[in-house]
Each structure stands twice: as C-alpha cells, then as structure tokens.
Amino acid sequence: MAGMVALAVLGGILVARNRYEEPASAAADSEPSREEFVTDRERVQQLLRENGGRMKQSKIVDSVDWSKAKVSRLLADLEDDGRITKLRLGRENLVCLPGHEPTASKSPEQVNDD
Numbered sequence: 001m002a003g004m005v006a007l008a009v010l011g012g013i014l015v016a017r018n019r020y021e022e023p024a025s026a027a028a029d030s031e032p033s034r035e036e037f038v039t040d041r042e043r044v045q046q047l048l049r050e051n052g053g054r055m056k057q058s059k060i061v062d063s064v065d066w067s068k069a070k071v072s073r074l075l076a077d078l079e080d081d082g083r084i085t086k087l088r089l090g091r092e093n094l095v096c097l098p099g100h101e102p103t104a105s106k107s108p109e110q111v112n113d114d
Contacts, residue, residue: 040066040074045083045097053100057086057093 038046047063048055055063061071075095078084085101087094094102 041078041083044074044078048084048095048097054094054096057095060095
C-alpha cells in the first residue's frame with residue numbers, strides 16, 4: 001500500500017514538472033521573428049509592390065483569402081492614411097500605391113507638375 005502511494009506521489013511530481021517546463025521551452029522554440037510577422041496593412045502593401053504597384057481589389061481579395069468586407073475596410077484605412085489610392089473602374093476598384101496611378105486618372109495640374 002505504501003509503495004502505491006509513493007508511486008502516485010512520484011507520478012504526480014513528474015506530471016507537474018513536465019507541465020511547467022514544456023510551455024517555456026515550446027514558447028522559445030515557436031516564437032516568430034520580426035521578419036515572419038507582417039501586419040495585414042503591410043501584407044497588402046507588399047502585395048501591391050509585387051504586382052507593379054497596382055491591383056484590382058477583387059484580385060487582392062483572392063490573393064489574401066480574406067473576406068471582401070475586411071479587405072474593403074483595410075483599403076479604406078490605407079486610403080485615409082495616404083498609403084494607397086482607389087480608383088473606380090466601372091464596377092471594380094483599382095488599388096494603387098502612390099506614384100503608380102495610371103496617368104489618365106490624374107488631373108491636368110498633376111500631370112504638368114510631374
């Protein structure tokens with residue numbers, strides 16, 4: 001009987017020790033570096049850079065696999081911050097990084113200033 005109690009106590013100690021040691025070592029191994037972590041805003045801007053500075057909004061939705069609503073909100077925030085411009089093309093939006101807008105979309109004053 002005493003042997004069973006001692007065995008149970010030792011088993012409990014081992015389980016408790018493993019429970020406290022594993023999360024610390026697992027967290028150190030799985031902690032992502034800064035290069036691996038990219039915000040949604042950065043991801044969209046990177047995607048635009050990789051595609052010549054402009055893309056249709058529907059292609060962005062397909063590329064990032066987010067909902068249309070999430071992409072729309074994110075693009076609205078980026079446009080408010082001056083990070084992108086959105087141009088209406090029929091029923092679609094063309095999303096452009098600054099300086100990558102089509103020339104025909106600029107006002108005459110902007111074309112002469114360049």
